Amino acid sequence: MASNSSSHTHEHHIVSTGTYLLTLGALVVLMGLTVAIAQVNLPAIGILSGTVVNQLVALLIATIKALLVICVFMGVKWGTTLTKLWVIAGFVTLPLLFGILGDYCTRKYEQQPGWEKIEDGALPRISYENPAKPPADSSELNVKIRQ
Amino acid sequence: MSAITETSDHGHGHHPGLHHQYEDMAQQTESYIVGMWVFLTTEIMFFGALFFIYTLYRWNYQLDFYIAHEHLDWKLGAFNTTVLLFSSFTMVMAVQSAQLKKRIAVMNYLGVTVLCAITFLVVKYFEYSSKFADHLYPGVNFATDAKAAFGEHAFEAGKLAVNMNHAQLFYGLYFCMTGLHAIHIIVGIGIIIALIRLWFNKANSVIHDYVPTEMVGLYWHFVDLVWIFLFPLFYLMPKPH
Numbered sequence: 001m002a003s004n005s006s007s008h009t010h011e012h013h014i015v016s017t018g019t020y021l022l023t024l025g026a027l028v029v030l031m032g033l034t035v036a037i038a039q040v041n042l043p044a045i046g047i048l049s050g051t052v053v054n055q056l057v058a059l060l061i062a063t064i065k066a067l068l069v070i071c072v073f074m075g076v077k078w079g080t081t082l083t084k085l086w087v088i089a090g091f092v093t094l095p096l097l098f099g100i101l102g103d104y105c106t107r108k109y110e111q112q113p114g115w116e117k118i119e120d121g122a123l124p125r126i127s128y129e130n131p132a133k134p135p136a137d138s139s140e141l142n143v144k145i146r147q
Numbered sequence: 148m149s150a151i152t153e154t155s156d157h158g159h160g161h162h163p164g165l166h167h168q169y170e171d172m173a174q175q176t177e178s179y180i181v182g183m184w185v186f187l188t189t190e191i192m193f194f195g196a197l198f199f200i201y202t203l204y205r206w207n208y209q210l211d212f213y214i215a216h217e218h219l220d221w222k223l224g225a226f227n228t229t230v231l232l233f234s235s236f237t238m239v240m241a242v243q244s245a246q247l248k249k250r251i252a253v254m255n256y257l258g259v260t261v262l263c264a265i266t267f268l269v270v271k272y273f274e275y276s277s278k279f280a281d282h283l284y285p286g287v288n289f290a291t292d293a294k295a296a297f298g299e300h301a302f303e304a305g306k307l308a309v310n311m312n313h314a315q316l317f318y319g320l321y322f323c324m325t326g327l328h329a330i331h332i333i334v335g336i337g338i339i340i341a342l343i344r345l346w347f348n349k350a351n352s353v354i355h356d357y358v359p360t361e362m363v364g365l366y367w368h369f370v371d372l373v374w375i376f377l378f379p380l381f382y383l384m385p386k387p388h
Binding site: 012014015017020021023024027028031034035038041042049050051054055058059061062065066069070072073074075079080082083086087089090091093094097098100101104 | 176181191192196209221228229232233238239246357371375383384386387
């Protein structure tokens, strides 16, 4: 039996139309702002190049928009604590996933026998250079043919 | 015990929308909403993996992705963003009308939401068509006419300056991510139409309780949420400088 505190009013929070309209306005303005900022080249800050700064600003604006949608439109602002917990848990999965980037950044590319890296990518070279001519030996392929 | 008492004393303070396994409406509502968020968590992970792949290759092949992205028209993207944001607004108004038990208003707002969703898909159809026309889908014939596809600035002194494998990767991601999003829009249209039908038929499942309408709303806002990130990442790529 849960706490019977709320004296059994089924009154749920009804948000005014004005709040929703204001949120919509803010979202559209923020969208315009992203488009405007994408047209200018922002300066580099410290170790971050201008491109990265531009992209980070665009993502920051997208995050603000996302927060507006989650808090107001999805009603999480007026939701119960358990709801809020699940919302946060849902988004915690993202930083965990993006943690894998740390592996890509720091791990040295290790050559595996038969899977040596070449410049042009993973497809066999014949498909680009001379499709008609079959490879004379395995050195013309990106990967070594297994014996 | 509550199940027995509930069935035997109708009109005795019990909410008509309350199902027998719940104590009260507050508990039922919380279960519904939390359940929906559990589903949305799986969706976040689903799209998250694609965003991760995008981040990784965008980081590695910045310039090629930039040149490849210039085929996309940010004006169409911005138009579609506005349409989706507006549809989120009409959706939330449908939920508010459901709370206030204004049946006709609910159906009208849901109808406008469906129209917005269809508008979005029509724009997407024209965008995809222009990509197909220039062979910008991954495969052996990818961008057979690079000049038509990417324009003059893909060339440096007459030589192609964009790595076609990387450009192909960009369009692979473009079609996967916007395509998966479009599938969600199509599913959303189906769900909203089903909801309109329930309201039209005055089904007990929706007229006594606003939460089923709210749950469709949560799904719809999530689709909007994904697009909020897709738009700057695909259409508004900053020029490498």
